[in-house]
Amino acid sequence: MPEGHTLHRLAGLHDSRFGGHRVRVSSPQGRFAAGASRVDGAPFERAEAHGKHLFHFYGPEVVHVHLGLYGTFTEFPLPPQEPRGQVRMRLIGPDTGTDLRGPTACELLTLDEVTALRERLGPDPLRADAEPERAWTRISRSRTSIAALLLDQKILAGAGNVYRAEVLFRHGIAPYTPGRDLTEQQWKLIWDDLVELMADGVRVGRIDTVRPEHEPEAMGREPRQDRHGGEVYVYRRANAPCLVCGTPIATADLSGRNLYWCPECQS
Template identity: 70%
Template sequence: MPEGHTLHRLARLHTERYGGHKVAVSSPQGRFAASASLLDGTVFAHADAHGKHLFHHHGEHGVVHVHLGLYGAFTEQQAPPEPPVGQVRMRIVGPTHATDLRGPTRCELLTEDEVEAITTRLGPDPLRGDADPDRAWRRIAASRTSIAALLMDQTVLSGVGNVYRAEVLFRHGIPPMTPGRSITETRWRAIWDDLVALMHEGVRTGSIDTVRPEHLPEVTGRAPRDDRHGGEVYVYRRAGQPCHVCGTEIARADLVARNLYWCPACQA
């Protein structure tokens, strides 16, 4: 599932390409056809994101709410676009580009009030300027749940997924099963600040890179990461491989139906 930086990159891209322009909106697949007909020919005002949720604002005509889930994806091409291929839920065509959406968990036309109801339920997003980290801290400080599970709870903290969760805990030497209430406020602030920096870098580059300069392949002489997810990471999807810092074998376990990765030595 895409993490928050991906949705913020899409919001930036779609605002740059369509913001302030009339757009053609259709649903070749048909499942979004009624809403698409209401939006066709309207002005695309702007796009923004909150956590893993993307919002296309069309002024008084409403807001398209997209949650990609596990299988959703946007594809981009220049206008005029080629005929749609596959199950295209929504197609947007502007003056210079076209965007196709396939396989999302949610693609729905909402009012601004309905959008607010969604975002109110979400935790603070490290990529948003209006985020309040104290909201997340109050939930964490009162919880017996593991910090690893809390970081993935979108009502506690929005936009953080499996990669950022595993990596930020490693970077701060925190055992993933530590109860939230055992995390000090100082440590929480350090985690938050690190997530803000890492995720903004993810928006800038389009990849998740969490390895500090002194542990990069060109410094240590190790082979670069060879993984379809890309990016240099410490523990994510590295179970059984040696830790970049101490050489201990990276561990893996199941937590809330997701893979959890950590170094038993660096996060002891």
């Protein structure tokens, strides 16, 4: 599932391409036909993201998209070709268009419904209006492991499996540590690091978490070869030597997601 930086990157792209213009909105597949007809021809005011949710604002109505595991946007030049595959929503602006396929959600909401949805989400490290103390209040009272808490979108919005594994490694925190055993200083370091790492993900379009001294060039090692891209410490590196201490990276299932950590650096 795409992590929060991907949605913020999409919001910026759609803002730059469609913002301030009247756009054509359709649903070639038909599943979003009623919603598309409501905003077709309306001015595209702006796009925003909160966690893993994307919002297209058209005055009092908002198109809400959650990509889920399989959703993707595909950009295309004008004039548009006939849609291929199951296109849930087609958006055409003055110079370019985009097709949405396979989302978990593509629906029309009111502004009040958007507010209610966002109130159910935790703070997003990529939003200027984020309130990290809201997340800390819940984490500091919880017996649940910090690894599980960081993936709970009601507590922290946007971080996924990669950022979860990497930020815990970067701060030497054992993943099974109960939230209430964390110090407030540790939480502040986690939050500030996510703000920086995820903003970098928006800029470059991939997740890089290793410090300069552990880059391939600095260590004389081969770059990481993985479909997720980016240089990381532990994510999807099970049994490979830790880049810092050489200990084999451990993995386990936690709440249906693969967890990765270094038993030595995060002891």
